[in-house]
Amino acid sequence: MQTQTFSHTMLQSFTEQLFIRMGCPATEARVAAEVLIAADLRGIDSHGVARLSGYVRLWEAKRINAKPLLRVIHETPSTAVVDGDAGLGLVVAPYAMKIAIEKAKNVGSGWVSVQNSNHYGIAAAHAMLALEHDMIGFSMTNASPLVAPTFSNTRMLGTNPICMAAPAGEQPPFVMDLATTTAANGKLEILQRKHLNAPEGWVQDAAGNPTTDVHILKKGGALLPLGSDRDHGSHKGYALGAMVDILSALLSGANYAPWVPPFPAYVPMPAQQPGKGIGHFFGAMRVDAFRPAAAFKKDMDDWMLGFRNAQPLPGHQKVLVPGDPEREMEAERRSQGIPLLSTVVDDLKQVGNAMGVEWEAA
């Protein structure tokens, strides 16, 4: 597949301009673009600028409000519910995460559930906001129903990711960010472009039979929960996805389970709407609400070195710590640029054209 490489500053500027043309205030356009480009920098290509035209189409369909009035609709000293007013999740999520951080400053921890939002990009972009405050950050979201629970062929849950970011001392931070499915949808898309089959255990067909067809989601198939089948713990992946749904949507009053609004604007909205928009959940805990931050970070360094020095299997150079691959990718792409597929570049040029934003491959 043909790719072209662009600097993250050029992509940031293009994305920012596009959000401004949608009507976003300048500050929010910048934040939203930063979250989107963070995905491209970290190598989560499915959640970066490749999705930009999808957000524009949701705005055209009046499902995204470019000028949301973000507000706290309920709170206690350590908790809050935020109404995202149908705004870009890329803007709503940092707003909510910052409230969690403020609450953690005041009472040790802060937990914010969000209703009436939209797709928020990569979970890690929000949880990592906690790191500079010496806090542990959490970020979760529900998403379009594509996942069948164990023993079913009904798509009931999204890929509902769980992210935790924790600071270390001399070592880089611990950052885990995982879909609660065996493989995320983005992994299927990569195989589609390469004309390859999926490994067994990633998806099932509309009848619930195993398949390796990477196009099966368009034919009524489903992603499988982490664990793939009952013998290998798919009931655990299902439970983790359910936990994310409960914290993100049942606690906030957002739509849940199969009633989560789909990301593609051409997919009709579910007839039943038990809540508002999609839901997120954020948390922040001050490390020194438990132990002196220096002691914790020293232990985190030792903990990480323990894993890095564990015996690697033949064919592997080292044992990785969650966050390593994305951090290494970011360092590379910051200096050498972000490769985009030609189809993605064409799509961006087209949407830029329609919105009056020039594609300047600087």
Next chain:
Amino acid sequence: MQTQTFSHTMLQSFTEQLFIRMGCPATEARVAAEVLIAADLRGIDSHGVARLSGYVRLWEAKRINAKPLLRVIHETPSTAVVDGDAGLGLVVAPYAMKIAIEKAKNVGSGWVSVQNSNHYGIAAAHAMLALEHDMIGFSMTNASPLVAPTFSNTRMLGTNPICMAAPAGEQPPFVMDLATTTAANGKLEILQRKHLNAPEGWVQDAAGNPTTDVHILKKGGALLPLGSDRDHGSHKGYALGAMVDILSALLSGANYAPWVPPFPAYVPMPAQQPGKGIGHFFGAMRVDAFRPAAAFKKDMDDWMLGFRNAQPLPGHQKVLVPGDPEREMEAERRSQGIPLLSTVVDDLKQVGNAMGVEWEAA
């Protein structure tokens, strides 16, 4: 395998007496026995009275303190660290969970990390304490290192479970309680007794090669993280187990990663002791710190009915919700008794004899 059946009240009384003979105060002996019997009632046989003699041997080895001074060594309005003073985890855990609940009453949520504890039984027994307060409960613990991270053959983590319990209205509560491995050690023990092999993807041998040998842990092998291999998301199971270790031990000052003290008293303690005892992590969030409890519980009912009414695959009567199998088992065993293997009964009689507690099969 031969089993005999005993009432939970008889097993509760026997266990309570045994803990009293160890020197536990009567109230703590009762609580500890309740936690242990909860495992037998819920069908988690590996964590019930089958483990009782193991706790006694740890006490004999002076690794369990029967009269611990439990105390909070650091706190903020929404967080605390508890020193378990080498007490029974079965006693330390409910103490810490109740602190989380009190903090949630005051400021919306409470989060307690615990150092210097021992094995705490089933995670669900503690998280479920939140339910009667209309709170969501969380419970995690680290454990003896038996799990190799992805791409390694070094045992670095325990089966580190994650539990969340959330109340519903007319439906029973949501209770997920899962080891972050493809299969827990108890599942291997069941296959050992039946002289069966393990499915592929549960364990690897000392060199890191796939194996189905259910005795492989005694030969230097390791349990695999949830996901089994890299293609099926084992790096996610590894990250989830790591998250539990960080919250339970790095935040509290307990031992972590391969330095967690082993449960069997005959296994020597690790030479390095970066912290104190084993670590747990508990959380409680008041539902009405987010939304009116009645609205949340109504949505939980609808959420659960959605899953229960999802299309089951051929050969399955219904789609389950996390907590269903354990609740059904508890109803059955409360009325019909708890079946114990003859080997377990013999072991209990023997330890009862040694401690001067009569086994009265009432």
